[in-house]
Amino acid sequence: MTHRSTHQQPAVSPVTDVPSALPPVDAQVLAETQRAVVGWYRAHARDLPWRESAATAWSILVCEVMSQQTPVVRVLPRWEAWMARWPRPSDLAAAPASEVLLAWDSLGYPRRALRLQETARAIAELHGDSVPDSEAALRALPGVGDYTAAAVTSFAHGQRTAVLDVNVRRVLARSLAGLEHRPSSVSRRERAWAEALVPAEDHVEWNAGLMELGALVCTSRSPSCEQCPLAQHCVWLAAGRPAHPTAARRTQAWAGTDRQLRGAIMRCLREASAAEQEGVPVRLLTAPLTELTDDEAEALAALPAPVHSAVMAVRNLDAGGERTARLVADLLSDGLAQRTDAALHLPH
Numbered sequence: 001m002t003h004r005s006t007h008q009q010p011a012v013s014p015v016t017d018v019p020s021a022l023p024p025v026d027a028q029v030l031a032e033t034q035r036a037v038v039g040w041y042r043a044h045a046r047d048l049p050w051r052e053s054a055a056t057a058w059s060i061l062v063c064e065v066m067s068q069q070t071p072v073v074r075v076l077p078r079w080e081a082w083m084a085r086w087p088r089p090s091d092l093a094a095a096p097a098s099e100v101l102l103a104w105d106s107l108g109y110p111r112r113a114l115r116l117q118e119t120a121r122a123i124a125e126l127h128g129d130s131v132p133d134s135e136a137a138l139r140a141l142p143g144v145g146d147y148t149a150a151a152v153t154s155f156a157h158g159q160r161t162a163v164l165d166v167n168v169r170r171v172l173a174r175s176l177a178g179l180e181h182r183p184s185s186v187s188r189r190e191r192a193w194a195e196a197l198v199p200a201e202d203h204v205e206w207n208a209g210l211m212e213l214g215a216l217v218c219t220s221r222s223p224s225c226e227q228c229p230l231a232q233h234c235v236w237l238a239a240g241r242p243a244h245p246t247a248a249r250r251t252q253a254w255a256g257t258d259r260q261l262r263g264a265i266m267r268c269l270r271e272a273s274a275a276e277q278e279g280v281p282v283r284l285l286t287a288p289l290t291e292l293t294d295d296e297a298e299a300l301a302a303l304p305a306p307v308h309s310a311v312m313a314v315r316n317l318d319a320g321g322e323r324t325a326r327l328v329a330d331l332l333s334d335g336l337a338q339r340t341d342a343a344l345h346l347p348h
């Protein structure tokens, strides 16, 4: 068992929180914190297949991409199916895009699936089907950012680096800087501060342990300080857990968002593909029911049940169809869908 947990990529918010207030950390406190994190991880980490010693660098890279903004419980079955089907980058590189999007299923942000396929192609063509072991080479791959490059370097290749996802950053900010911390882009200063905290030994478990602590104990909204191995020295806890000064937390409601509707449209295309339909006529998604011709109304009623239900979910989210039409255009330009005549379908 080695590493990781659910993590989220940094979301957008002001960059005024951590960077200017990062304090030096007392050497003894740091040493005790490092021991506490690694010890806790060894005793409490969840048993996950990508943490096993047999996990390949490719499987860890896939896991990291899938886990961005998606909980472990949803990632696990898709990751297992994905790795059984495409165990090497070259396997994924050769797959039809429609199959890749189908296998991505409802993990969300489906552009990640197509980017992962681009990554696979680059690894197959430029690196002999082996995931590179340097952060610089990883960052040069399409779709691989700072976080993923650091995570693969640490978890797959065992090299010393700081893996900074939102969970890790929150635990460090609270316990060692006394800041509640809110997601923002990682500054050079924060990165340098975090890198200086990484122990010389057991650095993989340090990264994985911080990530797991942030996912399971020091959660964003309800940290379980009474169960936390860092409580003794936690600066934020000692200060009475003060709220961050820069106002209310920004949370993006899911209901009613374009993301929700995009997800519903993608579900239609997956269901149509699974039902071996040609695709879904765009007007069945976008035209108000009263404007459907008799033939269209008949076609809507005749859709296989899962496709019908997915189409109706889209219509329920956008009865006028205008937002759906705009998002269909976005999906086409993003390469997540194709249009043949009047029907929308997954890309071939």
Ligand code: SF4
Pocket: 171, 174, 175, 217, 218, 219, 223, 224, 225, 226, 228, 229, 230, 231, 232, 234, 235, 236, 237
């Ligand atoms: S003591 Fe509480 S706030 Fe501090 S790191 Fe632990 S869970 Fe987070």
